[in-house]
Amino acid sequence: xxxxxxxxxxxxxxxxxxxxxxxxxxxxxxxxxxxxxxxxxxxxxxxxxxxxxxxxxxxxxxxxxxxxxxxxxxxxxxxxxxxxxxxxxxxxxxxxxxxxxxxxxxxxxxxxxxxxxxxxxxxxxxxxxxxxxxxxxxxxxxxxxxxxxxxxxxxxxxxxxx
Amino acid sequence: xxxxxxxxxxxxxxxxxxxxxxxxxxxxxxxxxxxxxxxxxxxxxxxxxxxxxxxxxxxxxxxxxxxxxxxxxxxxxxxxxxxxxxxxxxxxxxxxxxxxxxxxxxxxxxxxxxxxxxxxxxxxxxxxxxxxxxxxxxxxxxxxxxxxxxxxxxxxxxxxxxxxxxxxxxxxxxxxxxxxxxxxxxxxxxxxxxxxxxxxxxxxxxxxxxxxxxxxxxxxxxxxxxxxxxxxxxxxxxxxxxxxxxxxxxxxxxxxxxxxxxxxxxxxxxxxxxxxxxxxxxxxxxxxxxxxxxxxxxxxxxxxxxxxxxxxxxxxxxxxxxxxxxxxxxxxxxxxxxxxxxxxxxxxxxxxxxxxxxxxxxxxxxxxxxxxxxxxxxxxxxxxxxxxxxxxxxxxxxxxxxxxxxxxxxxxxxxxxxxxxxxxxx
Numbered sequence: 001x002x003x004x005x006x007x008x009x010x011x012x013x014x015x016x017x018x019x020x021x022x023x024x025x026x027x028x029x030x031x032x033x034x035x036x037x038x039x040x041x042x043x044x045x046x047x048x049x050x051x052x053x054x055x056x057x058x059x060x061x062x063x064x065x066x067x068x069x070x071x072x073x074x075x076x077x078x079x080x081x082x083x084x085x086x087x088x089x090x091x092x093x094x095x096x097x098x099x100x101x102x103x104x105x106x107x108x109x110x111x112x113x114x115x116x117x118x119x120x121x122x123x124x125x126x127x128x129x130x131x132x133x134x135x136x137x138x139x140x141x142x143x144x145x146x147x148x149x150x151x152x153x154x155x156x157x158x159x160x161x162x
Numbered sequence: 163x164x165x166x167x168x169x170x171x172x173x174x175x176x177x178x179x180x181x182x183x184x185x186x187x188x189x190x191x192x193x194x195x196x197x198x199x200x201x202x203x204x205x206x207x208x209x210x211x212x213x214x215x216x217x218x219x220x221x222x223x224x225x226x227x228x229x230x231x232x233x234x235x236x237x238x239x240x241x242x243x244x245x246x247x248x249x250x251x252x253x254x255x256x257x258x259x260x261x262x263x264x265x266x267x268x269x270x271x272x273x274x275x276x277x278x279x280x281x282x283x284x285x286x287x288x289x290x291x292x293x294x295x296x297x298x299x300x301x302x303x304x305x306x307x308x309x310x311x312x313x314x315x316x317x318x319x320x321x322x323x324x325x326x327x328x329x330x331x332x333x334x335x336x337x338x339x340x341x342x343x344x345x346x347x348x349x350x351x352x353x354x355x356x357x358x359x360x361x362x363x364x365x366x367x368x369x370x371x372x373x374x375x376x377x378x379x380x381x382x383x384x385x386x387x388x389x390x391x392x393x394x395x396x397x398x399x400x401x402x403x404x405x406x407x408x409x410x411x412x413x414x415x416x417x418x419x420x421x422x423x424x425x426x427x428x429x430x431x432x433x434x435x436x437x438x439x440x441x442x443x444x445x446x447x448x449x450x451x452x453x454x455x456x457x458x459x460x461x462x463x464x465x466x467x468x469x470x471x472x473x474x475x476x477x478x479x480x481x482x483x484x485x486x487x488x489x490x491x492x493x494x495x496x497x498x499x500x501x502x503x504x505x506x507x508x509x510x511x512x513x514x515x516x517x518x519x520x521x522x523x524x525x526x527x528x529x530x531x532x533x534x535x536x537x538x539x540x541x542x543x544x545x546x547x548x549x550x551x552x553x554x555x556x557x558x559x560x561x562x563x564x565x566x567x568x569x570x571x572x573x574x575x576x577x578x579x580x581x582x583x584x585x586x587x588x
Contacts, residue, residue, distance in 0.1 A: 031214035031223070033266060033296035036332070036403075036559060039508050043552035056510045057296050058218050082214050083235040083441060087227070112440065 020049050022074040027055040027064050029080045029088035037079045037111060048150055050074065061095045068102055075153050078109040081138075085113035086123050093131040106153055110136030110146060163257040164321035165284040166359035166392045168207065169428050173394065177205045178422055179429040180454045182447040183264060185211030185236030187228060189250040192237050195444045196251070200259045202448045204455030207429070208254070208261040210282075211236045216273065217266045218297075235441055239263065240272050244279035251280070260284055262325070268293040268304040270311045274318075283319025286363075288348035290495055290504075291327035294511040301499055301513040305492040312355035321359055324352045325396055329363035329380070334402025335507050335520050335558060337528045338367055338376035339476030340536075344504065346383045346477070347484055349393065351491040358391050361429065365398040366418045368562055369526040372473065377425035379474035383481060394428040397421055399454075403563045404437040409570025411435040412453060414562065419457035430454055438563070476538055480504060483537035502535030519549075522561050 026041045028034065035057050042054045053071055055064065068076065076096070078089060089109045096102045109132050114123060124135045136146045163171075172179050182199055186192045196208040213236035215224035224238035239247060255261045263285040265273050270287060277285065293304035315322045328344035345362045352360050362384055364377050377395060384393055399418035405411045415432060422430040432450040434442035442450075483503045488494040496513075498504045505518035517534030530538065550558065557564075 031218050031220060033214070033217065035295065035510055036334075036508070039510065040552060040555060040559070043550070043555055047552055054510055056298065058298055084214055087232060114440075 022050060023053060023071045024050040025053045025055065025064070025067055025071060025073045025076045027059045027067075027076065027078055028057060029078065029082075029085055029092055030058055030060050031084050031088060032080045032082040033057045034081045037081055041077055041079055045077070045150065048147075061092055064092070065095065065099055065102070068096070068099070068105065072101075073105060075106040075108070075150070078107065078132075079111045080109065081112040083112060083114055085109060085111055086127065089113065089127055089132065090130045093127070097131040106133045108132060108134040108136065108146070108149060110138070112138050163260075164359060165207070165260040165262065165323035166321070166361075166394070168257070168260050169361070169394050170392065172205055173428045176459070178419070178427070178455070178459075179207055180204050180419075180451045181207045181262070181429060181431050182209050182442075182451060183211050183431060183433070184209050184442070184444070184447050185213065185264075187213060187224075187234035187236065187238055189237075189242065189246055191444075193250045193254060195447070196254045196259075196261065198444045198448050199451065200254060202451045202455075204451045206259070206451055208259060210239065210261060210263045212263065212265040212267075212273065213238050216240050219267070219269055219272060221272065239280070240276045244276065247276070247280035247282075251282075262286065262323070266292055266296055266327075268297040268299040269307050271307060271314065274311045274314045278314065278318030283315060283322035285315070285323075286325035286327055286361075288326045288328050288344075289351060289492060290344055290348060290499075291331060294499075294506055294509050294514050295330075295332045297511075301511075302496045305496055308351070309355060309492060312352065312357055316356050322357065323359040323361065324357050325361040326352070326363050329396075330365040330398055330401050331506050332509055333365065334367070334400075334562070335528065337476075337507075337520050337530055338364075338372055339379070339473045340480060340504065340506070341365065341367075342376050342380045342383065342473060342477040343480035343484070345380060346387055346481055347491060347495060349384060350387050350485075351495070353388055353391050354491050360388065360391055360393045361396045362393060363396045363398055364427075366400045366414075366421055368522055368528050370417060370421065372527045373421050374425055375471045375473045377421065377427055379471060379477050381425070382474055383477060387481070395425070396429040396431060397425075397427045398431045399433040400562055401433075403560050404433060405563050405566040405570070406438045407567045407570045408435045409573060410563070410566035410568075411437060413566045413569055415450060415454055416457050419454040420460070423457065423459045479537050479539075503537055505534045505536055522558055526561070526565075 024045050026038050038054050042052045045052050127135045134149050169179050184195050199206050199208045213234035216238045221240045224241040227234050228241055263277055263282055289305040289308040293299055293301055326345045326348035328348040329341045331341055349360050349362045364380050366373055400414050405414055432454045434446040434450040436442040436446045484494050484498040487497040499513050502515035505515040507518050507520040515534055519532040520528055521531040523529055
């Protein structure tokens, strides 16, 4: 990947006490070009007191691994809405979990994960089995469960949640 | 007959050409989609929307998915052999039914080569619009890629047609003047590369009157900037968060068709009732094409507003500032972004200054909250400096969705119910 190693995005001006709870990486799968979801999650998670590194669109697996090494995040949030989230999420989380330092970091995925909408329970189970700590499908209540999940992340140190 | 000529002939007949966004990985399904588009009760051109793996150049993953029978979100034109694409198009694409490739890639060389091998020469994009919002490639690299890609297209196709995607830029929350400026500048970039048949896009935003002003401004600018090429205007139905009710989705599509008809735009790209949830089916696309084609033309297109409008003035100032950076439009665009003379609100690309911010006024107009270093005097409106909270941001993102869904619900018809997935792809 030439030129632009996952630069941090400009932080919006009205930020709450910056990063007192540590760093969260907001990212997407390597083929997903959407960013509104990422910008929204950045604002939301900042308001919860975290410093957010938003990796932007089409994040290669290697770049995410490198950024995790650089920032030692409290959590990795993968958001995908192009329909490839299921296929690519399986690969991506396998890659993350194979890294010695990333076996226990909470990693969650959410959005529109398949091309048909409303993915099956089997798909969710597959993603959990592959190593995600939680899967948030786009539906009523998805955001509330995400917020509850973030609230459950302990301060200071990541732990195995499953 | 070329793509440009097809659209021109229909303009002379006073007919709006309508087009879907449609792509399937299985060539049989893709062909069925094109046949259904051609046979719809509308004057149509066909679309091959490419899948996300192909857009980012990951042709290995696309090929693997084809081998494993995993459906992709579009047609992988590079992973399919050229003969497969030729056979898929055989007897469907014709003088009376042009087919355009829509892709979204800042590195389109492989795609253009695959198009050439399959005999296709009509496509879209642009060095800015397919780089900043969606990719990680640096802007100067994207400009170089697009120069090379234009060369390849001109060498390999008889009368290629290129459409700017610059009238979209993130789909929402970019004030119309900047959409107009970037669309016109990308048209000028294509012209400088030698392309002689061009369309300039504009994506429907938040306020119908402001949108009409923007399309007229785009026309006015292009009349000055593109005097010696064949060009037309293509309107995109709203590209931001889409209404979730069938009634809301159709209301927004009607608004886009009305925008095209009232401004004399020649072509319209539709969206479907399924847009907010997933990739639409063929039947949903056909229904959208027929709905748009059925919107009454009303009065004759209104005359273009005088060049004094706010959208035109702002767009003109931006175009002028960019063109003053360098005689080469590609270089000028790179410099302009570096200096913040163009600046896309909420775009996280490292080559975007990221200082400009927009907001939606009480009457639904998109305006500048912060003009950053944009060459605009007076900030273009009441400055509303400071960032948004996540809740304010979400309410701006869902402004159009909520407005049209609310109208549909107020109509108290079954169309107000959330659209239900019919459970099949074709």
